[in-house]
Amino acid sequence: MKSKFKYFLLTLWTLSLSAHNLQNYKAVNYCGTYDNKNITVIRDFIIDGNKSLLVVDNNSLQTKIIPKTRITKTECDNNSEYKKFLKLSHLPPYPLQNDGITNIGNGIHITTDMCPSSKKGYEQRLYIGLAKYLKRPVPVTIFVSGRWIKKHPKAFDELLDMQKDGNLSITWGNHTYRHIYHPHKSLKQNFVLSPEERFIPDILDLEKLLISKGLTPSLFFRFPGLVSDKKTIEEVAKLGLITIGSDAWLAKGQKPKNGSIILVHGNKNEPKGVDILLKLLKINFPYATSIAFHKNHNR
Numbered sequence: 257m258k259s260k261f262k263y264f265l266l267t268l269w270t271l272s273l274s275a276h277n278l279q280n281y282k283a284v285n286y287c288g289t290y291d292n293k294n295i296t297v298i299r300d301f302i303i304d305g306n307k308s309l310l311v312v313d314n315n316s317l318q319t320k321i322i323p324k325t326r327i328t329k330t331e332c333d334n335n336s337e338y339k340k341f342l343k344l345s346h347l348p349p350y351p352l353q354n355d356g357i358t359n360i361g362n363g364i365h366i367t368t369d370m371c372p373s374s375k376k377g378y379e380q381r382l383y384i385g386l387a388k389y390l391k392r393p394v395p396v397t398i399f400v401s402g403r404w405i406k407k408h409p410k411a412f413d414e415l416l417d418m419q420k421d422g423n424l425s426i427t428w429g430n431h432t433y434r435h436i437y438h439p440h441k442s443l444k445q446n447f448v449l450s451p452e453e454r455f456i457p458d459i460l461d462l463e464k465l466l467i468s469k470g471l472t473p474s475l476f477f478r479f480p481g482l483v484s485d486k487k488t489i490e491e492v493a494k495l496g497l498i499t500i501g502s503d504a505w506l507a508k509g510q511k512p513k514n515g516s517i518i519l520v521h522g523n524k525n526e527p528k529g530v531d532i533l534l535k536l537l538k539i540n541f542p543y544a545t546s547i548a549f550h551k552n553h554n555r
C-alpha cells in the first residue's frame with residue numbers, strides 16, 4: 257500500500273514536457289533530507305499552483321524538482337561531495353577566461369554550447385554522429401541560452417526527441433538567458449562583464465525557461481565566451497552552481513586527454529570544432545561520460 261502511494265506521488269510529480277506556469281521563483285540555500293537522501297535546496301517556486309523546490313543530491317550532484325512538503329530540514333554538511341566540488345569551482349586566481357572546472361579527472365565529457373545565433377537550424381550532424389559512434393544514450397551536457405531556445409524551437413524539440421528516443425542523455429547546463437556579446441569590445445567589458453548585464457536574473461531566467469518546459473536544470477554553468485571575473489564567479493557559486501570551463505576547445509586546437517571537458521558549438525557558429533569531433537568519433541574514441549562527480553577534478 258505504502259509503495260503504491262509513493263508511486264502515485266511520483267507520477268503526480270513527473271512534470272510533462274509541456275508548458276508549465278511558474279511563479280515566485282527565487283534562489284535559496286539550505287539543507288535537508290528527501291527520500292532518505294541528503295540534499296541542498298537551491299530554488300523555491302510555485303509550479304502550476306504547487307509549492308516546489310529545486311534540490312541537489314549532496315552525493316550524486318543530481319538535481320531534482322520536488323514538492324516543498326516532502327523535505328525535512330537539517331544542518332548543512334560543509335564536507336559533502338557537493339560542497340567540496342562547489343568550493344573547488346570558485347577558488348582564486350580568477351582568470352579572465354576559462355575559470356572553473358576544466359577537467360574532471362577521468363573519462364571524456366562532451367559539452368556543446370548553444371549561444372544565440374542567427375544561423376538557421378543547428379549542428380544536427382554532431383548529435384547524430386554522437387549517437388552513431390558512441391554507446392547510446394550518449395551523455396552530453398548542452399549549455400543552452402534562452403535566446404537560442406526562443407529562436408530555434410524546432411531544433412530544441414529535435415534534441416528533446418533524441419533524448420526521448422534513447423540516443424542522447426542530455427544534462428541541461430546554464431549558458432545564461434541573454435548571452436550578451438559585443439563583437440568589437442574588449443573581454444573585460446564583454447559577455448557577462450558588459451555594463452548592461454543583469455547577471456543573476458540572466459541565470460535564473462534560463463532556469464525558469466527550462467523548468468517551464470518540463471526540464472530540470474543541472475548544477476552546471478558555463479560563462480558566455482568563458483569570460484568571468486571574481487565577482488561573477490562568486491555569484492555563480494552563491495547560487496549553488498558549478499562553473500565549468502574546458503581544457504579541450506576543439507576549434508582552438510586543444511586536444512582532448514583523460515578527464516577532458518570537450519567544448520564544441522552545436523549552434524553552427526563554429527563548424528570547425530564539430531568537424532574535429534566527428535573525425536575523432538570515427539577513430540575509436542573513448543566512451544563519453546557525464547559531468548557527474550569524480551574525485552580528481554582539475555582547474
Ligand SMILES: [Zn+2]
Nearest residue numbers: 369371480481
Ligand atoms: Zn556561448
